[in-house]
Amino acid sequence: MSETSAAPLVSIEGLKMYFPIHAGLFRRHVGDIKAVDDISLEIFEGETLGLVGESGCGKSTVGRATLRLYDITAGSITIDGTNTSKINQADLRRFRPRMQMIFQDPQGSLNPRMNVADIVGEPLDEHMSLSRDERLARIHELLDAVGLNRSFANRYPHEFSGGQRQRIGIARALALNPKFIVCDEPISALDVSIQAQVVNLLEDLQKKFGLTYLFISHDLSMVHHIADRVAVMYLGKIVELAPRDQLFNSPLHPYTQALLSAVPEPNPARQNTRVHIVLKGDVPSPSDPPAGCNFCTRCPKAIDICHHLEPQTIEIEPGRFAACHLLESATKVA
Amino acid sequence: MPEKRPAVLDVKDIETVFNTRRGTIHAVNSVSFSLEPGELLGVVGESGSGKSVTMMSLIGLLPTPPARVTGGYVKFDNIDLLKADAQQLRAVRGAKIGFIFQDPMTSLNPVLTIGFQLMEPLRTHMGMKKAAAKKRAVELLDLVGMPDAERRLSDFPHQFSGGMRQRVVIAMALACDPKVLIADEPTTALDVTIQAQILELVKDLRRKLGMAIIWITHDLGVVAGIADRVMVMYGGQIVEQAPVRELFENPQHPYTRALIETVPDIGAERPERLRTVEGQPSILYARPSACSFRTRCAHAFERCGKENPPLLVTDKAHHVACFWDSATGEPRNV
Numbered sequence: 001m002s003e004t005s006a007a008p009l010v011s012i013e014g015l016k017m018y019f020p021i022h023a024g025l026f027r028r029h030v031g032d033i034k035a036v037d038d039i040s041l042e043i044f045e046g047e048t049l050g051l052v053g054e055s056g057c058g059k060s061t062v063g064r065a066t067l068r069l070y071d072i073t074a075g076s077i078t079i080d081g082t083n084t085s086k087i088n089q090a091d092l093r094r095f096r097p098r099m100q101m102i103f104q105d106p107q108g109s110l111n112p113r114m115n116v117a118d119i120v121g122e123p124l125d126e127h128m129s130l131s132r133d134e135r136l137a138r139i140h141e142l143l144d145a146v147g148l149n150r151s152f153a154n155r156y157p158h159e160f161s162g163g164q165r166q167r168i169g170i171a172r173a174l175a176l177n178p179k180f181i182v183c184d185e186p187i188s189a190l191d192v193s194i195q196a197q198v199v200n201l202l203e204d205l206q207k208k209f210g211l212t213y214l215f216i217s218h219d220l221s222m223v224h225h226i227a228d229r230v231a232v233m234y235l236g237k238i239v240e241l242a243p244r245d246q247l248f249n250s251p252l253h254p255y256t257q258a259l260l261s262a263v264p265e266p267n268p269a270r271q272n273t274r275v276h277i278v279l280k281g282d283v284p285s286p287s288d289p290p291a292g293c294n295f296c297t298r299c300p301k302a303i304d305i306c307h308h309l310e311p312q313t314i315e316i317e318p319g320r321f322a323a324c325h326l327l328e329s330a331t332k333v334a
Numbered sequence: 335m336p337e338k339r340p341a342v343l344d345v346k347d348i349e350t351v352f353n354t355r356r357g358t359i360h361a362v363n364s365v366s367f368s369l370e371p372g373e374l375l376g377v378v379g380e381s382g383s384g385k386s387v388t389m390m391s392l393i394g395l396l397p398t399p400p401a402r403v404t405g406g407y408v409k410f411d412n413i414d415l416l417k418a419d420a421q422q423l424r425a426v427r428g429a430k431i432g433f434i435f436q437d438p439m440t441s442l443n444p445v446l447t448i449g450f451q452l453m454e455p456l457r458t459h460m461g462m463k464k465a466a467a468k469k470r471a472v473e474l475l476d477l478v479g480m481p482d483a484e485r486r487l488s489d490f491p492h493q494f495s496g497g498m499r500q501r502v503v504i505a506m507a508l509a510c511d512p513k514v515l516i517a518d519e520p521t522t523a524l525d526v527t528i529q530a531q532i533l534e535l536v537k538d539l540r541r542k543l544g545m546a547i548i549w550i551t552h553d554l555g556v557v558a559g560i561a562d563r564v565m566v567m568y569g570g571q572i573v574e575q576a577p578v579r580e581l582f583e584n585p586q587h588p589y590t591r592a593l594i595e596t597v598p599d600i601g602a603e604r605p606e607r608l609r610t611v612e613g614q615p616s617i618l619y620a621r622p623s624a625c626s627f628r629t630r631c632a633h634a635f636e637r638c639g640k641e642n643p644p645l646l647v648t649d650k651a652h653h654v655a656c657f658w659d660s661a662t663g664e665p666r667n668v
Contacts, residue, residue, distance in 0.1 A: 054525035161614050191380040192552060196596040196608040203607070218525065221555075225598040225608060248600055262530035264555025266597050268579045278534050279527045282495040 008042035009212050010066065010180055015039050015075035017058070017065045021287060033287045035061040037236035038075075040313075043180070048206065048213040050227030050244070052220055052259070056283055058236045059216045060104075063182040066214065067099050068092055080179055097127050097176035104185035106165035110157040116143070116168055117153040123175040142171040145208075146201060163194035167201065174205065182214045187222060199226055220263050224248055229319075232256045235294040236286055238313070242320040252322045254301045293325065301326060341368035341409075342513050342546050343392075348406035348416075350384075350391045350570075353399055360618040361387045363570040364406070366645075369514065374540065374547045376561030376578070378554060378593070382615055384570035385550050389516050393431055394423050410514070429459040432507030436519040438499035442491040448502050449487030455509045474505040477542075479535060497528035501535070508543070516548045521556065533560060554597055558582060563651075566590045569618060569626030572645060576652040586654040586661075588631045625657070633658040635665060 018032035035058040043049045053059045065072050068084055077085045080098055087095070103109035110119055120139050124130055130138065140150050146167040157165055166186060173181055183202065187195040199222060205211060217223050223230055224244065231241040232255065240253040251257045258277040265274055279298045284290055290297050296306040305325050313323040350362035362384045369375055379385045390396050391403045393415060408415040411430065413422065427433070435441040443451060452474060453467040462470065468487070475483035478501040491499055500520060507515055517536075521529040537560060540547065551557055557564055557578065564581045566574040566589065574587040585591045595609040613630040622642050628634040635658070643655045646668060659666045 054527060163614065192554075192593065193380060193596050193611040194614065196610040197612070200608055200610060220526070221598040221600050224600045225604060258527060260600070262526040263600060264529075264533075264553060264559050265601065266555040266558050266582070266594065266599055267601065268558045268582050270601060276530065276534075278530050280531075282497060282528070 007045065009045040009080055010043040010214070011078045012042070012062075012066060013040045013076050015062070015065060015077065016073040017061050017070060018073045031287055034236050034289060035286055036065060037286075037289075039233075039236075039238045041231055041238065041241060043212055043214060045179075045212055046206075046210055047228040048215050048226055050223035050230040051214060051216045051233060052218060052223050052230060053233035054218060054259075054283060056286065057233045058286070059218075059233050060184050062233070063101070063184045063214055063216050067101055067182055069101075093127075097123070098178055099180045099182070100173040100176070100178040102166075102169050102173050102181060102183045102186045105189055106162060106169050107157070107189075109169055110165060112157055115154050115156050116148075119157070119168060120153075120171045120175060123172060127176055138175070142174055145174060145205065146171045161194075162190050163197055166190060166198055170198075170201065170205070174209070177209070178211070180212045180214070182216070184216045185218070186215075188217065188219060195222065202226065220260065232259065235283060235289055237294055237323065238321075239295065239324070240320075240322040242322075246317075246320060252316060252320070252327055253324050254299050254326070255295050258300070293323075339371055342371050343369040344409040345392065346407050346409075348388065348391055348408065349404045350387055350396070350401060351404055352401050357619045360621050361401075361570050362391060363618070363622055365567075365570070365572055366406075367565060367572065367575070369546050369548065371513075371546055372540075372544045374549060374560055374562050376557035376564040377548060377550045377567060378552065378557055378564060379567035380552060380615060382617075383567040385567045386518050387570075388567070389518065389548060389550060392516075393427050393433070394418075395427075395433070425459070428455050428507075428512075429510040430513050432510070432512035432515045434500075434503055434507045434515065434517040434520045437523050438496060438503045439491065441503055442499060444491055447488050447490055448494070449489075452487070452502070452506055452509060455506065459510045470509070471505075474509060475502070477508070477539070478502075478505045479531075480505070496524055497531060500524060500528075500532055504532075504535070504539075508539070511543070512545055514546050514548065516550070518550045519552070520549075522551070522553070529556070536560065554593060566593070569615060569622060571622070571626070571642075571655065572653070573627065573656070574652075574654045575645070576654075580652055584652070586648065586652065587627075587656050588633050588658065588660075589627050591660070625655075631658075633663075637665065 015036055016038055017036040018034055020029050021031045021033060022028060023030045039062065051059045051062060064070055066077055072085060075085060076083055082095060084092065084095060117139050120142050121135055124135055124138060139153060143150050143153065148164065148167050187198050190198060203226065206213065215226055227244050229243050230247045231238050234255050240256045251260055258279050261275060261277040277300060281298050284297055292308045293306040293311050296302045311323045311325045313321050314328060315321055316327055346366045347364045348362055349364060352359045352361055365388050377385045392408050403416055449471055452471040456462045456467040456470055471487060472483045480486060480501055494502065521532050524532065549561060561578045563577050565572050568589050574590045585594055592611045596611060598608060611630050616626065624640060625638040625643050628638040637657050643657050645653045645655045647653050657666050
């Protein structure tokens with residue numbers, strides 16, 4: 001699907017997104033929640049980059065910050081040749097048609113008082129000047145593309161099931177022919193048999209319109225299916241980034257290994273042969289991350305250095321990045 | 335698995351309906367099963383398949399109206415729970431049958447300390463004095479792997495993380511040494527690494543305490559890892575029931591087969607497209623007079639639209655409700 005030699009459509013460098021904490025009588029600034037703490041990644045044209053991690057690791061914040069739904073704390077974001085990190089929100093509107101988002105909760109992201117035609121047509125009204133007939137034709141075209149019946153155009157969101165609502169959200173995201181779509185947990189609110197329908201639809205649309213996806217999910221088995229490359233996040237940082245098959249077949253970072261071993265195995269025959277790594281404890285608070293490596297409090301392999309020195313992200317093999325002291329020493333020996 | 339011991343819970347032909355403005359919805363249609371001592375029974379199905387409603391019907395947890403259990407019996411401890419009065423039910427609930435709900439935040443009272451909430455069942459059901467109840471509460475928290483148990487008794491639910499809260503809820507359900515534990519999607523709200531911790535805990539507790547468990551989930555991977563026997567529900571009926579390995583190796587109902595196939599398997603080759611089950615479950619405004627899966631089934635034929643298939647015993651304690659024989663690919667002669 002993707003060529004790694006192609007130019008990156010999206011490149012993010014040193015992205016930081018801190019949310020300030022105010023406390024006390026005068027609401028003084030007492031600290032920050034470091035939701036995203038210095039991450040860099042590139043997304044190539046036509047590929048799907050999976051972004052996985054547990055809740056609270058900052059994966060959704062990366063998605064939202066990439067589209068500049070937030071004013072970022074530091075770093076630069078370049079989408080399709082334009083550096084969007086410094087542009088103010090009003091001027092950003094010109095660039096919005098190129099980048100869109102599909103949200104997790106199809107119920108919450110659709111206005112219950114608007115019918116399907118108005119929901120899907122809203123981006124058209126905002127960014128294009130179409131005649132009434134053109135607008136309706138485009139809406140029908142979009143409904144066809146996501147597999148919804150044209151006669152549904154006058155119905156309201158509550159009349160649809162979860163899977164159909166998510167299709168409406170997808171049609172809206174496609175309305176302006178975007179190049180880049182951030183899919184923020186698009187399937188986690190859906191039932192298993194419906195999830196597969198939506199994932200297949202996203203793949204079909206990608207082929208048809210040449211879309212580039214940032215696919216955010218905590219469901220590793222779905223990411224394994226849809227992504228070309230996968231980035232694993234833990235507590236605001238990317239701990240490992242690798243092509244899909246390498247990441248799933250031979251994970252390098254201890255967190256990735258634990259995360260993969262925690263995925264329930266749907267085949268009881270293979271159940272006993274699997275190595276289970278059960279992590280102790282919970283994720284530390286992003287307002288007060290531990291010294292050294294963020295993962296050192298739960299890492300089964302942590303050594304002395306992990307508790308005071310933060311590991312750098314290194315390229316272990318071409319295209320495979322990880323941030324772990326154990327891997328550093330291993331590469332030095334080799 | 336132990337053979338021929340009397341079942342701890344015997345459920346026969348249970349029927350539950352909901353009266354709504356649009357008509358009566360038949361949520362549970364003639365469900366029968368029994369639970370052996372020490373057994374872990376997994377119940378799988380999509381949302382709306384009736385799996386939670388069935389289990390809540392057993393011990394009168396559904397609000398009446400709108401819900402009404404219209405038929406069947408539930409034999410537990412030589413009484414019929416459906417005919418039991420409020421006082422008898424109160425003696426069973428929380429004491430002999432424990433319940434764990436999906437969301438640990440909403441099943442704990444936010445304004446009471448977890449110590450109070452843990453001691454409450456001990457004092458009402460077991461008649462313990464305050465000091466004895468406190469000692470037992472500390473034991474219970476130790477049992478579910480809560481560090482620093484004694485000090486944490488005076489903490490409120492919001493001071494715990496999601497995984498720790500679920501441990502508290504499990505400790506509460508275990509407080510009175512129940513014979514049966516009903517767990518309704520207990521790990522769905524948790525992250526995979528925390529889910530792995532809870533699954534290990536439950537396996538461990540079963541070995542130590544030996545109660546029978548009913549585990550409701552939509553995640554086949556979870557069931558594969560912990561259940562002895564699995565019941566698959568669709569449209570308020572049991573469509574297939576078998577020991578766990580048998581079910582995964584030889585699924586016979588088209589719905590079960592589809593469920594297993596739609597879950598992407600990270601241990602296997604990645605398919606080009608995910609298998610899907612087209613369409614969605616229908617809402618039952620009448621007692622099903624035909625197979626409720628027929629509209630989504632690839633093998634449906636004439637008879638499926640005329641009769642509702644009964645649960646047939648094939649072999650190896652394998653029960654399936656389908657007129658199509660998966661072994662021969664032909665209609666069954668029954």
